Amino acid sequence: MTTGTAQQVLRLGRHAFIPDRRLVMGIVNRTPDSFYDRGATWDTGAAMARVHAVVAEGADILDIGGVAAAPGTPVDVAEEIRRSVPFVAAVRAAYPDLVISVDTWRHEVGREACRAGADLLNDTWGGQDQRLAEVAAEFGAGLICAHAGDQAPRTRPFRVAYDDVMADVLDRTLAQAARATAAGVEPDRILIDPAHDFGKNTWQSLEVTRRLGEMVATGWPVLVSLSNKDFIGETLNAPPDRRLTGTLATTAICAWLGARVFRVHQVRETREVLAMVSAIQGEQPPARTVRGLA
């Protein structure tokens, strides 16, 4: 869509993904209190069952998180490690080739996760801990550079205002990507993420969606995390369990504008939307075409 720097191959774990390949990242929460699943995978057995399910549905990446984004009971480093790291090791043992991402802002957690086999660190809170990039570099892992404005981890946006929200998203994510590169993270393992809802009201999340092409034009691969979020809920006046349609519509728009990775709860539905977008853009053929052709 937008002219700019061309997208390059994205390397995650042992894989190299060409720009036309859209990737689905399945969310697996190791929390008792995340907003959408409300602790459904707090139990280790349930979490592993979810891993099997999302892999079967076509997830390319798993994103394992040990701390809910919303304010709540404090989770310290030791507890976060306890929640997520042994599980990373278990998933790695079960799926040697699967790309494993860990959602954390803390370098201590990132280090233990990489030791246990994580390939990617998802820094959703936007560079709160600069040493996270050093850990990614040390282990040859990837890094997601997200935009959370000035917000501290686990806080909600409070009247946050921007002269130009996309300019701020670009300033901060590109600065983080540059710092990560300087710290030694391989550039083809770095992604940028506007982080919908983080440090943004609904208008601002809608605007970054509308203007996502400006992020794609930087040449960095763009990840979007839209799944069932509040900006969709507020737009449609829908509670969390009725946001799938809005999530998929937003997914289609972001895919059309060039996003490459989609962090989601519903893997199968997302795959279908991405397949439609890829077919419309002419990047992938339809599954089976006989209509008018027989």
Place this chain on the structure above:
Amino acid sequence: MITSAALCPWPPLLVRELTGADPVLPELRAACAEAVTTLLRDDPEVVAVVGPGTATVSWPGDGRLNIAAFGAGTTAARTAERPVLPPAPRTAERPGLPPAPGIGAYLLDQAGYHGERLIWSVSADEPVAGCRKLGAELAGGSTRTALLTIGDGSARRGPRAPGHFDERAGAFDAEVERALRASDLTTLLDLDPALARELMATGRPAWQVLAGALEGMAGLAVEVQYAGDPFGVAYLVATLRPSIFRGSATRE
């Protein structure tokens, strides 16, 4: 001299264009409109707007709220050919204000006030003495000044609140409301800046400016137009009118 004073909160949702198809809190908008109308009833020569900001400084009197910073203005601009939203007021030609005093300016616009304005932001770190002094300065002299103070109580009043839940928030806000209803300026001046900051109660500095401006005035008539926390932030809308001016109001 102060002719009258009003308190209003500054949630951006007071701007109708920012809430989408749903008006969200029309009763709060109406309460603020009523308070500002009351504030203007005594024909002030100037309205002083005081709200929290990052520094204690004055701003251009023709400054306006930058609605686009919250999103709707840009949406309206982008969809100008086929607008799906009511267009935001065009304010680009006027200097932008910080959000809190900006909401004060916006409320004056909504009330149709075209007179002179003094606009101040007060730092969240401004000590009590500084707030009190600014209030006394605004009240000094013979200019008939109406004072519009902008601020909220705690934003930590429940699990869905912007700042989540703090068990001290309820007592803090209740004390502010009680003091206001009793025109107990001493209590307002005793509010602890550190506690207010922890509770995300943005109104503290402006309320202490208000107390400084009204000190020494006997017989304040207080009306509370709104007190509530529908989204976990304490909103308080009120007017205070020195009794010396109540006669002129009664004649209207």
